[in-house]
Amino acid sequence: MLIRRGGGIPSSEITPHSLYLRRREFLTGAAAFAFAGPLGSGPAAAAGMQAAKSPFSTTEKPTPLSDVKSYNNFYEFGPGKADPAANADALTTAPWRVSVEGLAARPGEFDLEDFMKPYALEERIYRMRCVEGWSMVVPWVGFPLAEVLKKAEPLGAAKFVAFESLSRPEEMPGQRGLFQLLDWPYVEGLRLDEAMHPLTILAVGLYGEALPNQNGAPLRLVVPWKYGFKSIKSIVRIRLVEKQPPTSWNKQAAGEYGFYSNVNPNVDHPRWSQATERRIGEGGLFAKRRPTLMFNGYAEEVASLYSGMNLQKLF
Numbered sequence: 322m323l324i325r326r327g328g329g330i331p332s333s334e335i336t337p338h339s340l341y342l343r344r345r346e347f348l349t350g351a352a353a354f355a356f357a358g359p360l361g362s363g364p365a366a367a368a369g370m371q372a373a374k375s376p377f378s379t380t381e382k383p384t385p386l387s388d389v390k391s392y393n394n395f396y397e398f399g400p401g402k403a404d405p406a407a408n409a410d411a412l413t414t415a416p417w418r419v420s421v422e423g424l425a426a427r428p429g430e431f432d433l434e435d436f437m438k439p440y441a442l443e444e445r446i447y448r449m450r451c452v453e454g455w456s457m458v459v460p461w462v463g464f465p466l467a468e469v470l471k472k473a474e475p476l477g478a479a480k481f482v483a484f485e486s487l488s489r490p491e492e493m494p495g496q497r498g499l500f501q502l503l504d505w506p507y508v509e510g511l512r513l514d515e516a517m518h519p520l521t522i523l524a525v526g527l528y529g530e531a532l533p534n535q536n537g538a539p540l541r542l543v544v545p546w547k548y549g550f551k552s553i554k555s556i557v558r559i560r561l562v563e564k565q566p567p568t569s570w571n572k573q574a575a576g577e578y579g580f581y582s583n584v585n586p587n588v589d590h591p592r593w594s595q596a597t598e599r600r601i602g603e604g605g606l607f608a609k610r611r612p613t614l615m616f617n618g619y620a621e622e623v624a625s626l627y628s629g630m631n632l633q634k635l636f
């Protein structure tokens with residue numbers, strides 16, 4: 322059962338990834354809410370970026386842009402929800418180099434503009450569910466990761482894809498100092514079939530504009546049926562590999578964060594329930610929680626990837 326704190330706010334409302342950060346997260350989270358405006362706009366009509374609509378988009382109401390940009394997890398810029406918006410302006414996102422390497426017949430290293438050029442941009446309005454128990458709906462702009470991987474021509478031995486974020490302590494205050502919560506760079510991974518799934522995208526924008534730095538500029542992964550921490554930000558390296566790669570939160574607490582991390586209301590986090598979630602932008606801390614959906618509502622599309630797997634064990 323959840324621990325209740327004074328004031329009757331269940332800890333599920335404030336569950337950060339690491340127990341000893343709870344108090345601080347709560348305070349910064351509450352502060353962020355106080356300033357978050359209640360008004361939102363619909364997804365911009367691709368003002369800055371031409372992006373085709375997609376049948377994969379949800380018709381749910383997108384979370385207001387002000388919330389999407391001000392309530393973030395991006396530990397390179399600090400552990401608080403408001404830290405990325407406060408600190409990520411310092412990040413230089415141009416020029417930006419990305420490499421696609423490892424077990425591929427056509428690996429390459431690219432400037433971001435060249436990397437993106439072959440792909441038509443799409444708007445993908447996806448639910449995003451953080452492992453901490455909150456969710457958003459974000460109108461991403463991006464392209465399928467599958468197209469990038471196909472172009473690289475994975476070799477038969479490639480079974481997983483490993484991703485790496487930028488390591489640049491000069492511009493990332495969360496990477497400086499004596500105490501570091503995570504090992505840097507932030508790393509993530511997917512099974513090759515998950516990476517090739519049509520729902521899996523690389524995003525370069527949201528709300529029709531280039532990604533705000535705090536949301537993972539200039540290039541981030543979005544895997545909508547998995548907990549948000551799988552959607553690695555500010556990517557510099559994509560590597561095709563044979564073995565399941567190490568992933569940041571799994572290294573930090575293997576009993577709490579699995580490699581798969583599929584959204585699953587039936588498998589609780591050891592310290593809180595995953596049955597429900599709080600939708601950011603809907604009435605703050607005391608808004609009614611909504612039920613969390615299996616695979617974050619994408620079961621029809623992705624359940625077959627996991628047939629025969631014990632999702633309690635391979636969480």
Ligand SMILES: Nc1nc2c(c(=O)[nH]1)N[C@H]1C(S)=C(S)[C@@H](COP(=O)(O)O)O[C@H]1N2
Pocket residue numbers: 389392393394395396397449450451452486507535536537548549550551552553554555
């Ligand atoms: N490099 C990096 N990527 C990251 C994180 C991070 O701390 N560093 N946080 C993850 C977590 S926990 C979540 S919930 C999402 C948040 O994305 P958003 O801030 O765009 O909503 O980014 C994920 N990607």
Ligand SMILES: [Mo]
Pocket residue numbers: 394450451452453548549550
């Ligand atoms: Mo998260």
